[in-house]
Amino acid sequence: EPEVTQTPSHQVTQMGQEVILRCVPISNHLYFYWYRQILGQKVEFLVSFYNNEISEKSEIFDDQFSVERPDGSNFTLKIRSTKLEDSAMYFCASSESGGNTGELFFGEGSRLTVL
Amino acid sequence: AQSVTQLGSHVSVSEGALVLLRCNYSSSVPPYLFWYVQYPNQGLQLLLKYTTGATLVKGINGFEAEFKKSETSFHLTKPSAHMSDAAEYFCAVSPMNTGFQKLVFGTGTRLLVSP
Numbered sequence: 001e002p003e004v005t006q007t008p009s010h011q012v013t014q015m016g017q018e019v020i021l022r023c024v025p026i027s028n029h030l031y032f033y034w035y036r037q038i039l040g041q042k043v044e045f046l047v048s049f050y051n052n053e054i055s056e057k058s059e060i061f062d063d064q065f066s067v068e069r070p071d072g073s074n075f076t077l078k079i080r081s082t083k084l085e086d087s088a089m090y091f092c093a094s095s096e097s098g099g100n101t102g103e104l105f106f107g108e109g110s111r112l113t114v115l
Numbered sequence: 116a117q118s119v120t121q122l123g124s125h126v127s128v129s130e131g132a133l134v135l136l137r138c139n140y141s142s143s144v145p146p147y148l149f150w151y152v153q154y155p156n157q158g159l160q161l162l163l164k165y166t167t168g169a170t171l172v173k174g175i176n177g178f179e180a181e182f183k184k185s186e187t188s189f190h191l192t193k194p195s196a197h198m199s200d201a202a203e204y205f206c207a208v209s210p211m212n213t214g215f216q217k218l219v220f221g222t223g224t225r226l227l228v229s230p
Contacts, residue, residue, distance in 0.1 A: 003158075004158065031216070033216065035218075035220075040222075041222065042119075042219075042220050042221060042222050042223075043159075043205060043207075043218075043220035043223075044220070045216075045217045045218060045219070048216050048217065055216070056216065056217060058217075091158065091159065093159075095216075103161055103164075104159075104161070104218070105158075105161075106151075106158035106159035106160070107158045108156060108157055108158045109158060
């Protein structure tokens with residue numbers, strides 16, 4: 001069964017360092033998303049991406065964050081200068097279609113710990 | 116704005132007992148409602164969803180949920196719990212006019228099943 005895969009599963013970094021989280025969406029999917037969950041808190045929408053551009057982003061997704069689809073298979077989330085409060089589980093998701101018909105398929109998550 | 120409240124961060128049941136996980140939502144527009152499950156070390160998996168039509172929705176693994184507009188609820192039930200149901204369950208809402216992309220999640224309920 002096709003699945004969304006994420007790497008790394010866990011990354012520990014020092015405050016101020018750049019981090020790149022990688023995702024391989026399901027191959028025929030066109031819409032890509034990042035969500036995050038700070039420990040003990042809700043899963044929160046960060047950004048959606050379609051046709052090589054951001055379609056929507058939340059207020060959390062500030063200038064420190066960026067997303068990219070560098071090739072035909074990967075979808076990345078970059079945090080330029082990590083802060084302690086960026087420590088969270090980051091989930092990538094993809095859907096075949098957007099809008100009212102697209103079911104989201106989630107990856108297993110990448111746990112980021114900022115020291 | 117939309118929000119989701121899941122009552123009880125942990126619910127414990129015995130194998131064979133009824134499972135009831137509560138979810139109440141707030142939405143200024145008609146909502147789409149979802150239940151996702153996360154098994155240990157896995158991603159979020161869609162259990163079931165309510166979009167329009169029948170208010171009693173059946174999902175995978177014997178789970179079902181009923182949309183009650185008057186109570187703004189979407190509680191998840193299963194008549195008889197199995198050990199394999201032990202997982203974290205997330206209720207989510209998306210406003211009908213934007214579709215599935217931007218899900219708003221609850222904080223999750225961990226279901227514990229004892230023999």
